[in-house]
């Protein structure tokens with residue numbers, strides 16, 4: 134550490150050293166400099182003017198020149214595209230580091246500052262320095278600011294400078310971890326962490342993964358935070374006037390991340406390193422996210438280990454079914470049709486393709502996953518890889534004629550003389566599928582089992598769906614569309630206020646309208662214990678541009694349904710209890726009042742949409758706890774206007790095919806409603822082996838398999854349930870799923886991105902939050 138240049142020392146720190154008017158005084162000081170025109174547009178001169186105030190007038194708690202150099206060197210080395218600082222104060226670091234980020238070719242420097250007056254000072258000085266294009270000031274507490282940025286699409290922070298309220302260092306770092314903002318290569322520079330600066334933070338970033346995991350599993354709160362742990366004059370003065378900052382102690386972080394730390398000693402701008410607390414930075418380079426890689430590698434190895442035995446078993450089953458002739462013949466149907474089934478990379482698409490094949494029809498499979506398991510299915514006569522639908526830019530109704538995805542479908546329908554298209558929309562292609570239906574039906578004689586784009590939009594958007602239910606007199610949770618903070622406050626004011634009422638409190642979810650998976654994970658439940666807490670949480674919601682709904686949170690059980698609707702009439706229906714990520718399917722008895730209530734709802738809604746309403750519709754319902762004792766009231770909470778994986782429950786129900794084909798006839802089908810005949814319970818073996826057998830074994834090591842809590846259900850599923858992909862007369866898709874499709878996905882994830890959960894049945898991996 135070089136010696137400190139005394140001529141540059143700031144004035145000494147007083148008893149009260151900020152928020153006493155000096156910040157605004159600084160602005161006047163800077164703007165009244167005789168050389169203000171030369172200062173304009175020059176970050177160096179703005180910094181020199183701030184330094185001059187700090188030396189000749191009053192102390193300022195800036196990072197200062199000495200410590201600032203350490204971070205600017207880091208910026209030159211890391212070349213961050215996105216840098217964030219927590220705690221901006223008057224903008225000294227924002228100007229110094231913002232200019233360095235710009236000079237290193239970076240894009241944005243976010244300065245998060247909770248005090249709106251200080252934030253205004255930052256904005257003014259950043260503007261003076263000519264850095265407004267690069268430096269963005271985010272007003273509000275750091276955790277709210279971080280959430281807002283993530284919700285607005287920020288997905289990675291390259292460099293983070295942490296310099297705000299010491300007790301918040303660790304929860305904010307953990308929040309960034311949970312939101313997936315800390316990725317391989319992210320560098321953290323935290324001010325004043327050297328003992329006794331910030332022991333919890335320092336301990337966390339230095340802890341090995343195993344220790345962090347132990348704490349993660351054991352703790353119900355973030356850490357034993359208490360301001361007594363922090364010998365920090367800023368926090369002490371802040372707390373004297375405002376009380377301790379409220380911190381979200383439930384944040385647990387991501388214990389899989391490994392950091393390598395370097396401590397650097399330096400000087401405060403006063404030049405006086407206080408005894409026992411040398412100023413400094415901790416330079417934390419995140420190492421390889423090795424656990425994530427190990428997870429992918431382990432799954433790849435698992436697939437390889439089972440490859441020989443699985444291949445042998447599947448070969449034998451294939452041979453056996455060929456010898457016994459259990460495979461359905463190709464010419465079984467009297468009136469043979471050509472059926473196009475899309476979405477055959479998902480278990481639901483495969484299940485439908487198999488239905489038509491069993492009934493002797495010609496089945497064409499298509500999917501935008503070129504490695505779809507449908508490729509190798511004996512149920513499918515021909516497979517097409519489709520172009521990926523433009524998820525970002527859903528075409529307008531009139532532009533569909535130029536949409537590559539829709540045109541590819543039309544070409545298949547024409548060339549293969551398709552009679553009926555059974556669409557298995559993926560959520561990302563639902564509207565395109567709707568538009569393609571209109572195009573195909575108007576340009577060919579084929580019929581589509583797919584809702585029109587108008588109906589998809591109507592049911593998919595939560596607000597229009599709720600409005601429709603309300604119009605039809607169907608019970609819905611207390612719901613209102615809002616678009617501003619004052620709308621929400623007004624909503625609560627009419628319902629007992631902004632704080633939780635003791636006794637029987639009703640709480641409300643704030644949900645974004647439309648698909649927004651990121652926001653979906655973070656839907657706040659309001660009101661909270663106090664008005665202040667409610668308002669704080671409210672301020673963290675990015676209400677900016679979009680519309681939201683406030684919806685009564687119904688404490689109860691969730692159920693999901695799947696329905697086939699032909700010309701406004703429900704022709705096939707199943708309901709089942711919902712489970713997380715829906716990996717287990719158990720049909721409900723269709724004769725129960727609960728199942729009937731959900732069917733009645735679906736029938737009423739489908740009928741209201743008329744003759745053009747043909748396709749699949751699935752709804753999520755909530756049933757109030759205890760409702761089984763009296764009249765059953767089901768509350769719809771969401772509609773998914775597409776096939777639900779619960780369609781696998783119809784496996785032993787061949788009459789389903791006739792209902793699909795009835796769309797080709799002018800007269801409606803008059804048979805009874807189709808419900809699953811003798812339905813099995815379904816699970817996916819690969820998911821089960823990993824989640825209920827191997828992972829618990831690893832987690833509870835050295836406990837034996839039968840000692841893990843998940844073991845009993847694993848055995849029960851394997852013994853009595855049925856695999857959702859496996860079929861003896863069509864065994865190769867199962868093999869392909871575990872030995873081609875998923876290994877390729879895991880190999881990709883080894884290089885790009887992270888996931889925290891996979892859904893084997895739909896072929897999807899969910900990104901780490």
Ligand SMILES: C[S@@+](CC[C@H](N)C(=O)[O-])C[C@H]1O[C@@H](n2cnc3c(N)ncnc32)[C@H](O)[C@@H]1O
Pocket residue numbers: 194195196197218219220221222223224225226227245246247248251273274275276296297298301367378
């Ligand atoms: C030490 S100063 C920052 C100095 C600044 N980084 C610089 O070097 O110029 C700490 C700042 O953090 C702000 N702050 C404190 N708690 C905060 C929080 N939870 N979120 C955002 N800012 C916070 C304070 O208002 C104060 O302006």
